[in-house]
Amino acid sequence: MMKKCFAVAILLILFSIFISCSKNETIQSISENELFQLSYGNFFQQLGVTDLNNSGEVRYGIAMQDGFFYIVNGEAQKIMELNSYGDLLTLFYNEDSKTAKFIENSKRPEECVLHEISYPFEYPGSIAIDSNKNIYAVSSIPKDRQEQSEDGSKLFCQTVLRMSRDGTNIEYIGQQGPGGTPFPYIKQVFTTTKDELVVISISTEGKIAYWFNNEGFLKFMIPISKNTIPLIKKQNEQSEIFLSIENVVPDPVNYKLYVQVDYYSTYFDEDSKVQSGINYIQTLLYPFDIESGVYENPLTIPAYEESVVSDYSKLTYRIPYDFLGVSKSGWKFFIVKTESGFNIEMLQSENQRILRRQFKVDHNKIIFDSMSLSLDGIITALYLENESARVVWYRTDSLIDAIVKN
Numbered sequence: 001m002m003k004k005c006f007a008v009a010i011l012l013i014l015f016s017i018f019i020s021c022s023k024n025e026t027i028q029s030i031s032e033n034e035l036f037q038l039s040y041g042n043f044f045q046q047l048g049v050t051d052l053n054n055s056g057e058v059r060y061g062i063a064m065q066d067g068f069f070y071i072v073n074g075e076a077q078k079i080m081e082l083n084s085y086g087d088l089l090t091l092f093y094n095e096d097s098k099t100a101k102f103i104e105n106s107k108r109p110e111e112c113v114l115h116e117i118s119y120p121f122e123y124p125g126s127i128a129i130d131s132n133k134n135i136y137a138v139s140s141i142p143k144d145r146q147e148q149s150e151d152g153s154k155l156f157c158q159t160v161l162r163m164s165r166d167g168t169n170i171e172y173i174g175q176q177g178p179g180g181t182p183f184p185y186i187k188q189v190f191t192t193t194k195d196e197l198v199v200i201s202i203s204t205e206g207k208i209a210y211w212f213n214n215e216g217f218l219k220f221m222i223p224i225s226k227n228t229i230p231l232i233k234k235q236n237e238q239s240e241i242f243l244s245i246e247n248v249v250p251d252p253v254n255y256k257l258y259v260q261v262d263y264y265s266t267y268f269d270e271d272s273k274v275q276s277g278i279n280y281i282q283t284l285l286y287p288f289d290i291e292s293g294v295y296e297n298p299l300t301i302p303a304y305e306e307s308v309v310s311d312y313s314k315l316t317y318r319i320p321y322d323f324l325g326v327s328k329s330g331w332k333f334f335i336v337k338t339e340s341g342f343n344i345e346m347l348q349s350e351n352q353r354i355l356r357r358q359f360k361v362d363h364n365k366i367i368f369d370s371m372s373l374s375l376d377g378i379i380t381a382l383y384l385e386n387e388s389a390r391v392v393w394y395r396t397d398s399l400i401d402a403i404v405k406n
Contacts, residue, residue: 030344030358030395030396032359033394034390034392035084035085035086035393036085036086037086038071038389038391040388042102043102043106044103044106044108044109044112045082045112047071047073047075047389048075048076049075058075058367058384059074059075059123059124060074060125060384061074061370061382062370062371062372062380062391063127064129064372064374064380066131066133067084068089068133069081069082069391070127072125074123074125076097076098076099077093079091079092079093079137081133081165082391088109088111090113090114090167092117093115093117094116094117094119094121095116095117113167117161117163119161119170119172121140123137123138124140126187127372132164132195133165134162134163134164135162135163135164135165136160136197137160138158138189139160139172140157146182147181154204156175156181156183157182157183157184158183158184158186159174160172160174160183160189160197160199171216173197173199173212173216175210175218176217176218177216178216183199183210184202184203185202187201187207188200191252192252193328196211196213197211197216198211203223205226206223206226206229207247207259209224209248209257211250220255222257222288222290224248224259226245229295232284234265239267239268243261244261245260246260246261246322246323247323248260249325249332252326252375253328253330255289255291256289257287257290258286258287258323260284260323261283262280262282262320263281263282264278264279265279266279282300283301285300285332299332299347299349301345301347302354305319306319321336322334324373324379327373327377327397328376328377329348329377330348330350331348332346333345333379334347338358340358340360342358342359343357344356344357344359344394344396355403357399365383365386366384366385368384369382369384370382377396377400378393379394
């Protein structure tokens, strides 16, 4: 009788575990929510393109703020603001662009507000929005206005165009603030919960972070050099360790930077004792306190692992994630492209939580993709395909909320 009761108890425990796992199945994957599509062409609500098969020339970017979507169309020298249904609300365009010439000969849509920009800039794609719907778009300036540093190591070739939503205030921000010296090549721009702008530029030594107050004036300038990042221990005496500063992302709430560092080592063939390649070792995320100027203890970012079976043997490859951004709740988002779509890794260092999910995408249909992370933790994507472009989002914020509540 006792054995039967024990067996029944075990079955009940297993059944409860099965039920709890079944309940969690609803949050195990991140589904794609398609919001709207955009056709290609010269009309107001279309994306201008040249040759989509030449990925080096494709200049697009996307950002989302409070359910409004902002798309940079560098080919047509315009920036579009749309709602979640794909209705065009505001259009910014260069006065000397093809878009301006098309607008002159076309009937303007009544529901759309048009703003002409006199600055002769081109948009490579990076964009950020603050809570007041001010737009910060990276702009490449003409070659005759570009400058070089005294030692010739830096080319100051880009600026940030700040545009108010109503078009009444349009100005460019340089290294010192409004009207300042152009930046070195800009990797990315961010806005914080205080509506402050952070510009991440690339230098020969690593990265440079420019942190501006909400009026656009420089508050901090932080060079991130390889010389300031510690090396890890060698795996053996023959190997050589070197690092790469892959990305720098600001904390949206505190005056802190997160520095993603990928470590590699030289690889020696055991038989010939000759260097035959490099090995990826690990990724560390270094929090940098701006006000104290001190690096905090690094966080280890687990690599993405993919196994390949060939000739009765199994090889496992370790691939570093790309650092997508940080939400205002403190979650760090990392992403990597896979054969079946994208893998996302979300990490909260304070509670030592790591979430790994995948959303499936058919890369054969996508010619170009651009992704951004909102401060609320929503991933928005612009997918350019053969026939049209799609705007989708992934509600990772809902996933995190559900797990935290459980």
